[in-house]
Amino acid sequence: LSTNLFETDEALAWYVDVMIPVPITGLFTYRIPDELVHIIKPGCRVMVPFGKRKLYTAVVRKVHNNAPEGYQIHYIQELLDEEPLISDALLTYWDWLASYYMCPPGEVMNAALPAGLKIQSGTFVSLNPEIFWPDDQLSETEMVLLGHIEKKDKVSISDLESLVRSRSSLVKMIKNLYQQDLIILTEDLMGAYKPKTETYVKLSETFKNSDVAKEQIAILSKRAKKQYSLLLLLLSSPDFELNKKFLVHEKNVSPTTVSAMKKKGLLTEISKEVSRINMRVEEVLGIEPLVDFQQKALEQIRESWKEKQMVLLKAPTAGGKTHIYAHLIQEELEAGRQVALMLPEIALTEQLVMRLEKYFGDKMLVNHARFGKEAKTEVWHKINSGDPVLVVGPRSVALLPFKNPGLFIVDEEHESTFKQFDKWPRYHGRDALIKLASFTGAKVLLGSATPSIESYYYGLSGRWGLVSYDERFSNATQTRVQVVNLSSDKKLQGKRTFLTKTLDEAIRTTLANNQQIILFQNRKGYVPMLECGVCHWTPKCLNCDISLTYYKYSNNLRCHYCGYSTPVVSKCGACDSVDMRVWGFGTERIVEEIQLKYPGVNVSRFDQDSARGKDAYLKILADFEEKRVDILVGTQLVIKGIDFGNVGLCAVINADQLLNFPDYRAEERTFQMLVQLAGRAGRRGDYGKIIVQTGTPKHPLFDFLKDYDYDEFAEKQLAIRKQFNYPPFSRLIKITVQHKDELMAVKASELLSYTYKKYLGNKILGPEQPFVGRIKNYYLRNIMVKLDPGKDPITKIKKWIEETSSKALSENGFKGVRLVFDVDAF
DNA sequence: AGCACGCCGACT
DNA sequence: GTCGGCGTGCTC
Numbered sequence: 001l002s003t004n005l006f007e008t009d010e011a012l013a014w015y016v017d018v019m020i021p022v023p024i025t026g027l028f029t030y031r032i033p034d035e036l037v038h039i040i041k042p043g044c045r046v047m048v049p050f051g052k053r054k055l056y057t058a059v060v061r062k063v064h065n066n067a068p069e070g071y072q073i074h075y076i077q078e079l080l081d082e083e084p085l086i087s088d089a090l091l092t093y094w095d096w097l098a099s100y101y102m103c104p105p106g107e108v109m110n111a112a113l114p115a116g117l118k119i120q121s122g123t124f125v126s127l128n129p130e131i132f133w134p135d136d137q138l139s140e141t142e143m144v145l146l147g148h149i150e151k152k153d154k155v156s157i158s159d160l161e162s163l164v165r166s167r168s169s170l171v172k173m174i175k176n177l178y179q180q181d182l183i184i185l186t187e188d189l190m191g192a193y194k195p196k197t198e199t200y201v202k203l204s205e206t207f208k209n210s211d212v213a214k215e216q217i218a219i220l221s222k223r224a225k226k227q228y229s230l231l232l233l234l235l236s237s238p239d240f241e242l243n244k245k246f247l248v249h250e251k252n253v254s255p256t257t258v259s260a261m262k263k264k265g266l267l268t269e270i271s272k273e274v275s276r277i278n279m280r281v282e283e284v285l286g287i288e289p290l291v292d293f294q295q296k297a298l299e300q301i302r303e304s305w306k307e308k309q310m311v312l313l314k315a316p317t318a319g320g321k322t323h324i325y326a327h328l329i330q331e332e333l334e335a336g337r338q339v340a341l342m343l344p345e346i347a348l349t350e351q352l353v354m355r356l357e358k359y360f361g362d363k364m365l366v367n368h369a370r371f372g373k374e375a376k377t378e379v380w381h382k383i384n385s386g387d388p389v390l391v392v393g394p395r396s397v398a399l400l401p402f403k404n405p406g407l408f409i410v411d412e413e414h415e416s417t418f419k420q421f422d423k424w425p426r427y428h429g430r431d432a433l434i435k436l437a438s439f440t441g442a443k444v445l446l447g448s449a450t451p452s453i454e455s456y457y458y459g460l461s462g463r464w465g466l467v468s469y470d471e472r473f474s475n476a477t478q479t480r481v482q483v484v485n486l487s488s489d490k491k492l493q494g495k496r497t498f499l500t501k502t503l504d505e506a507i508r509t510t511l512a513n514n515q516q517i518i519l520f521q522n523r524k525g526y527v528p529m530l531e532c533g534v535c536h537w538t539p540k541c542l543n544c545d546i547s548l549t550y551y552k553y554s555n556n557l558r559c560h561y562c563g564y565s566t567p568v569v570s571k572c573g574a575c576d577s578v579d580m581r582v583w584g585f586g587t588e589r590i591v592e593e594i595q596l597k598y599p600g601v602n603v604s605r606f607d608q609d610s611a612r613g614k615d616a617y618l619k620i621l622a623d624f625e626e627k628r629v630d631i632l633v634g635t636q637l638v639i640k641g642i643d644f645g646n647v648g649l650c651a652v653i654n655a656d657q658l659l660n661f662p663d664y665r666a667e668e669r670t671f672q673m674l675v676q677l678a679g680r681a682g683r684r685g686d687y688g689k690i691i692v693q694t695g696t697p698k699h700p701l702f703d704f705l706k707d708y709d710y711d712e713f714a715e716k717q718l719a720i721r722k723q724f725n726y727p728p729f730s731r732l733i734k735i736t737v738q739h740k741d742e743l744m745a746v747k748a749s750e751l752l753s754y755t756y757k758k759y760l761g762n763k764i765l766g767p768e769q770p771f772v773g774r775i776k777n778y779y780l781r782n783i784m785v786k787l788d789p790g791k792d793p794i795t796k797i798k799k800w801i802e803e804t805s806s807k808a809l810s811e812n813g814f815k816g817v818r819l820v821f822d823v824d825a826f
Numbered sequence: 827a828g829c830a831c832g833c834c835g836a837c838t
Numbered sequence: 839g840t841c842g843g844c845g846t847g848c849t850c
Contacts, residue, residue, distance in 0.1 A: 018850085022827050028850040051849045052829050071850060106827090168842065171829095816845075 014065045018058035021110035029068045031075045043084025047077040055121035090401050102821035107424035112399040116193030116377030124186045126154045131181050142173050193377045195273045202241035203234050226257045276375040284361040287326045293471040304465025305443050312459040313447045314468035317679030321447045337406025339390045340397045344415040348640045367393030395429025405442040408433045413446035419826050426822045450672040454728040456714045479678040479688040481706045485697040498585050498653050515648025517631045518638050524607040525549035525586035532572035533579035545774040562776045590633045606634030639677045650681045651691040664726045733785040734825035738778040738818040748817045749781035755808045
């Protein structure tokens with residue numbers, strides 16, 4: 001090598017900073033192998049060794065030649081993308097998500113990249129072919145393991161985990177087997193995207209010669225009728241090839257015919273990559289024309305977009321928002337731009353999705369959690385390619401790599417399920433999409449019958465466009481609301497039933513009219529708790545500070561926070577009394593009482609428990625739609641999932657549970673739920689009725705509900721929010737301090753609060769014990785940060801909090817403290 | 827997140 | 839005396 005060449009290379013960039021999908025804040029530096037120096041760019045994926053022997057997929061953020069000091073640097077193992085897969089714009093958006101939601105960047109990457117694009121190394125075990133018998137005696141489990149390895153030829157360590165008690169014992173046994181040379185360990189990559197292939201049958205090249213073709217046709221037409229007809233089929237097909245599966249299933253061609261002709265060299269079989277998405281290319285229907293009030297709204301939306309990027313559409317349930325969406329989507333697709341439609345729970349919006357599929361056919365993709373990892377990877381690639389398509393999906397559509405988006409729609413924008421609260425990144429799908437729109441220039445349309453108080457405020461204040469109408473389709477009528485006082489009904493005083501006289505009569509009348517009924521109770525299980533009639537002792541979860549819910553069907557007690565379950569107790573744990581009483585009503589108990597009270601009536605339950613499994617919810621809904629069920633009892637699922645016409649009565653068993661929820665959004669959420677529930681009744685012609693049972697019938701919320709006066713309700717709410725400085729007038733960050741030791745949780749949270757207050761003063765509230773003070777054996781304390789969006793440097797403060805928290809804890813000797821930041825917490 | 831090291835209680 | 843639990847620290 002000449003000295004010159006060496007010097008040239010020396011001047012080039014030799015290092016990369018990469019992000020790795022692990023929950024660690026910060027980037028990691030690797031050395032670029034010489035042959036890749038010119039090629040690696042930010043946005044490329046690379047394989048890097050990280051930690052003990054594991055290989056991870058990392059994304060390059062920066063290429064530089066500042067040699068790092070103080071640690072042994074490793075080389076990039078492999079380059080996965082010749083050209084950057086992640087665009088600069090997308091990387092900027094990831095950075096925003098990480099800093100806004102106070103989340104490690106690696107976790108954003110983890111959530112935003114589908115599994116098929118995140119290859120990892122894993123250890124695989126196979127039998128050593130040279131050794132047949134162990135030196136030592138092996139344990140029974142070790143023999144089982146060996147048998148399993150032999151059967152499967154090559155198994156990943158994680159596949160063996162199910163065969164043993166614990167992971168650590170598995171590692172021990174694997175080590176033992178390895179030391180005896182009985183097995184071979186290899187490190188292999190796993191998780192890579194695998195394209196789906198199908199077999200095609202193609203005529204051989206020899207047929208290009210028409211003489212050969214004529215000759216074969218002549219031979220086969222006489223002697224082999226089946227082969228002859230297959231030959232004709234292929235000759236009349238483009239490229240002389242056809243899908244084998246299609247031939248076998250649709251054209252009655254037997255595989256033997258194919259192989260016979262293959263033997264003669266007349267045709268070949270080829271494997272072709274096919275798409276997992278866009279499978280349903282059914283007949284595409286035209287979108288129905290809009291009626292006048294929809295048309296007017298559409299024009300107002302377009303008008304607003306001329307000045308403002310964001311438009312809020314407030315339109316009643318059964319007001320035909322979907323048609324307006326469809327027309328707008330159509331326009332964008334025709335202009336060659338991408339569109340996203342975000343829906344709260346895709347499983348419950350099957351009807352909407354099916355309707356849209358009819359309009360947009362193969363231009364529509366569904367990003368469903370139920371789809372496998374490969375299909376999701378294909379959706380990701382399709383969006384990343386910039387093709388003008390519509391993506392419909394839950395909050396995670398906000399993490400897709402849009403290239404040329406024209407429009408983002410968020411339906412039911414007030415829904416709290418758009419906020420991820422249980423894992424990183426704790427993002428709000430709607431808000432993230434709004435930010436993405438500001439990066440990409442896409443227009444945004446938010447739709448709801450009962451907008452979130454925040455959105456409505458932005459609409460009213462003119463920051464966003466606000467379009468609203470009250471018209472519904474002529475055959476849908478407004479439901480009449482009746483509020484029933486629970487505390488005045490004497491029978492209910494003893495808590496033996498949930499049926500007030502009013503509700504009972506309404507149920508009988510509705511059944512007599514051959515109409516269906518929905519009963520809403522936001523509690524699953526049989527009863528929320530058991531209680532000793534003597535000393536008031538209650539069985540509690542071992543791991544959480546919450547009373548166990550009693551399930552009669554499975555005869556056990558369960559914790560809704562950690563999943564702990566235990567056989568039902570018949571004796572009081574404190575005083576041994578056998579006088580255990582049930583307390584309150586869950587959906588199971590309501591179903592039971594309805595069955596007793598109205599014999600012969602078909603009752604069904606719709607909650608997370610009964611709708612478990614892939615198609616269970618579809619079955620429940622179909623039964624209800626086809627009137628095999630008269631009364632449907634359910635949790636929140638019934639207010640989202642039901643959209644058919646014969647419901648004459650909706651009833652809320654106890655609205656106080658919603659209303660008394662300890663957070664500033666309780667009233668807003670209750671109002672939204674009740675209005676939505678009301679929208680389920682009386683959709684086709686007849687007047688529907690809604691009954692709300694409550695202990696506080698004088699609550700002003702019910703007056704707004706009776707008049708369907710969202711505007712008044714929202715204005716009242718805004719006044720309260722302003723008075724107590726809640727969003728949209730402030731921004732909230734909830735910081736949860738968790739520790740296995742309660743005293744440590746208290747001390748750590750006090751230290752943090754004290755530390756924050758030195759800089760942020762009265763913007764810091766707490767620490768205080770949350771509603772459930774212990775979950776999964778971790779004691780919890782919450783600290784709230786209340787910031788002023790107009791004055792406070794919020795981004796800077798968040799960064800400061802992130803840096804200061806861990807520093808303060810380690811400087812004061814705290815160990816084992818877990819911190820969760822939840823920005824815009826619900 | 828994974829993984830190893832190291833410390834402590836429960837069994838041969 | 840060892841096995842196996844999990845708390846702690848580190849990863850370019």
